[in-house]
Every structure is written in structure tokens, then in C-alpha cells.
Amino acid sequence: MxxxxxxxxxxxxxPGAGKGTQAGRIADRYQVPAISTGDIFRANxxxxxxxxxxxxAIIESGELVPDALTNEIVADRLSQADAAEGFLLDGxxxxxxxVHALDxxxxxxxxxxxxxxxxxxxxxxxxxxxxxxxxxxxRADDTEEVIRHRQEVYAAQTAPLxxxxxGRGILVSVDGLGDIDEVAARISAALDxxxxx
Ligand code: AMP
Numbered sequence: 381m382x383x384x385x386x387x388x389x390x391x392x393x394x395p396g397a398g399k400g401t402q403a404g405r406i407a408d409r410y411q412v413p414a415i416s417t418g419d420i421f422r423a424n425x426x427x428x429x430x431x432x433x434x435x436x437a438i439i440e441s442g443e444l445v446p447d448a449l450t451n452e453i454v455a456d457r458l459s460q461a462d463a464a465e466g467f468l469l470d471g472x473x474x475x476x477x478x479v480h481a482l483d484x485x486x487x488x489x490x491x492x493x494x495x496x497x498x499x500x501x502x503x504x505x506x507x508x509x510x511x512x513x514x515x516x517x518x519r520a521d522d523t524e525e526v527i528r529h530r531q532e533v534y535a536a537q538t539a540p541l542x543x544x545x546x547g548r549g550i551l552v553s554v555d556g557l558g559d560i561d562e563v564a565a566r567i568s569a570a571l572d573x574x575x576x577x
Contacts, residue, residue: 385410389412392496396510405568422439444475444533450472494575498545498551507531
């Protein structure tokens with residue numbers, strides 16, 4: 381089966397919904413880079429870069445990194461050649477300000493978002509999944525207290541973006557519950573339909 385043409389895509393959903401795993405699948409299928417701000421931040425913390433040192437405490441508390449800093453990092457990443465025809469952003473934008481910054485970057489390229497995948501999952505399920513990930517991966521922001529705080533931050537700052545994307549007619553909601561292949565198949569079908577592929 382041939383791959384659909386590249387597209388400019390986002391995946392949003394509560395922390396623990398499985399966005400990272402599905403982002404990789406979508407990126408493979410649409411032959412675009414998967415760009416995760418969380419991964420970029422964690423790599424900087426691990427590498428003890430100046431950026432990493434600035435953001436470490438913020439990330440470990442479950443708060444959001446300031447918009448200006450996050451927007452700059454994403455704008456820089458999107459200016460790279462591999463993202464010219466399409467990309468899959470995972471974990472960005474997370475605030476209304478970030479949506480506007482992304483719109484501006486794309487407008488400069490004469491481009492716009494094609495679709496936003498909303499991976500739906502209820503809070504109890506995602507908290508359970510994150511507590512399990514804490515045992516497996518040992519992420520510093522996967523303690524129960526921080527996990528709960530990240531859900532609150534999502535509800536307050538990121539969930540409002542869903543209505544915004546829906547208003548633009550580009551929201552594709554997918555049930556995130558189920559095994560990885562099943563959810564991936566659901567996303568592919570819904571995205572192909574939305575993109576007319
Ligand atoms: P994630 O891997 O997407 O769950 O992100 C982990 C942490 O990185 C978040 O809890 C935030 O502290 C930070 N982070 C990731 N993406 C963003 C973003 N778009 N804006 C602000 N902070 C972010």
C-alpha cells in the first residue's frame with residue numbers, strides 16, 4: 381500500500397493517552413517527522429544543556445515551559461528541511477498563545493494545519509497508565525502528585541484548544557482506548573477520511 385502524501389498534523393490529548401506511541405505511527409504513515417516538545421526538552425535535560433538547566437525544575441513540577449521559549453524552539457525545528465512538506469507535532473501547541481505562534485510560522489510558509497488528531501481517554505485510565513509508565517521508564521514527572529497536576533494543567537490550558545480546532549473544521553476525534561494497533565488503525569482511517577486521501 382502506498383503512503384498518503386505528507387500533511388501538517390497535530391496530535392493532542394491528555395498526558396498518558398498514548399500520544400507519543402501513536403505519533404510515531406502517524407509520522408511513519410505520512411512520511412513526516414514526529415516532533416515532540418516533551419522529547420526535545422527531556423533530551424536537553426539529559427544533555428545538561430543551558431536550555432535543559434532552565435527548564436528542568438518546571439518539567440519536574442508538571443508546569444508548562446513558558447510559551448515564548450517553547451514557541452522559539454518549535455519555530456526553529458519547523459524551519460528545518462525535513463518539515464517543509466509536513467510534520468506531526470506531539471505535545472505542541474498546548475496553550476492558545478502557542479496556537480497563534482504556530483499559525484504565524486505556518487502562514488509565513490503559506491501553509492496551514494491540515495488536521496488535528498484528538499486522542500480521547502478518560503482521566504482514570506490515563507492516570508493508571510502513567511503510574512505504570514513510572515515503574516517502567518522512571519520519568520521524573522511521573523510521580524502521582526505530578527501526574528495529577530499535569531492532568532489539571534491539561535484541563536485548564538490545553539483542553540480549550542479542542543473547541544478552537546473543531547471550529548476550524550480540522551478536528552479528528554479518536555477513541556484512545558484499546559491496544560496500540562487497534563488505535564493506530566482507527567487514527568489512520570479517520571485521518572484518511574478527514575484529509576480526503
Ligand atoms: P510531554 O512529554 O508532552 O508530556 O511533556 C512533558 C513536559 O514537558 C510537560 O509536562 C511540560 O512541562 C513540558 N512541555 C512539553 N511540551 C510543552 C509545550 N508545548 N508547552 C509547554 N511545556 C511543554
